[in-house]
Amino acid sequence: MQIVLILSLVAAAIGSGLVAGIFFAFSTFIMTAFSRIPAEQGIAAMNSINVTIVRSPFMALFVPTAILCLVIAVLAVINWRGGASALMLAGAALYVIASFLSTIIFNVPMNDALEKVSGNGAEAAALWATYLTDWTWWNHVRTVASLLASVAFVRALMIV
Template structure:
């Protein structure tokens, strides 16, 4: 039997990681492709604007909340181990924390920081943009899949 607080954490973690998976999915499947069709200076300007805006938006609250809930779920899974349910809880937590949260911090954020320092009207900017599009999107695919799988594991743990 899970504690009510754990069930609430699982529900919110499932919903929030699923919502984040949707955001990442949108970026992976059409937003970055649309930016790639723009001239480099316009694509860079658009992404720089997103990078500035996103850290002041509800997205960042959801991103951090999901990480905190995942840590809580992992701790509860370990402290009150119940084989299959705990394994699902731990799997969801690890997927979100490692493959979504940490990959964002270790890969996407440094790419964003590098992009913020470049002038889109220069050859250097155009070259960085080309690399950025492929590298950032590749890591975004990882975040999308990991967040979706985490949501699935959290939901499955509830049932």
């Protein structure tokens, strides 16, 4: 059982760390670059990313890491190890709630709304301005949560 736990923590630390890096790129330069181009071009670029990402290797990282976090939470509770289990639960909660579920609850609906708007005109420009602010804010949440989850898993590995 110990080897399963260790391998799970290593995989979750790597998975959540990689996801944090992807989100970090969006938060620090991709969305800023999109804000500097005309709304029609930004909307087209983001819509293209949104179509591409669901068919990319990112999904083979993002979803399984969430599932792995649920497994880690169960392992933490079943075989309570004090501080290590608390870190495991914290990492799992950060990733599943603030990274994975916030994506489904906040970012995906904004992506769906963006897909429905025409790329030009006042309505599109207004939606794009709101999208840039709101989507990026939630992406910051996802970035920090994924990074903190990775740190929690690494720290749990150090004391398990």
